[in-house]
Amino acid sequence: MGSPTKLLPVLLTLLWASSGVASAAEYQLTIAGMKFGPTPAELHVGDVIVWRNDDIFRHTVTARDKSFDVDLPPKSQARMTVGRAGAVDFYCRFHPAMTGKLDVRP
Ligand SMILES: [Cu+2]
Numbered sequence: 001m002g003s004p005t006k007l008l009p010v011l012l013t014l015l016w017a018s019s020g021v022a023s024a025a026e027y028q029l030t031i032a033g034m035k036f037g038p039t040p041a042e043l044h045v046g047d048v049i050v051w052r053n054d055d056i057f058r059h060t061v062t063a064r065d066k067s068f069d070v071d072l073p074p075k076s077q078a079r080m081t082v083g084r085a086g087a088v089d090f091y092c093r094f095h096p097a098m099t100g101k102l103d104v105r106p
Contacts, residue, residue, distance in 0.1 A: 026047065027049050027050070028049075029049055030052045032054040034095060036090075036098060039101065044105050045083065045105070047081070048079055049079070050079050051070050051077060051079075051080060052077040053074060053077065057074060059094060060072060061100075062092065064088065064089045068083070069093075082102070084104065086104055087103050090102065
């Protein structure tokens with residue numbers, strides 16, 4: 001009878017290998033003090049962004065090309081899957097001086 005513990009490294013290796021193929025990353029981007037936090041440099045289609053609003057004001061994350069529009073009440077967060085490659089500028093509909101840019105690779 002073989003020891004079940006010998007299987008563990010094999011299973012871990014398989015899990016590691018399969019997660020490497022999908023390689024979807026998750027990033028948290030915090031809005032605080034009426035500013036968007038820095039956006040990740042290595043963003044790819046399929047990655048997930050969790051937008052988090054730490055302010056007491058309502059904000060949105062609105063793409064200039066209308067490809068996304070995330071509503072963020074005060075002290076809330078929302079998940080968004082990055083859908084397409086390219087550079088897209090975004091802003092807050094309530095505070096147009098708040099701007100940012102996503103640079104998405106395929
Ligand atoms: Cu705002």
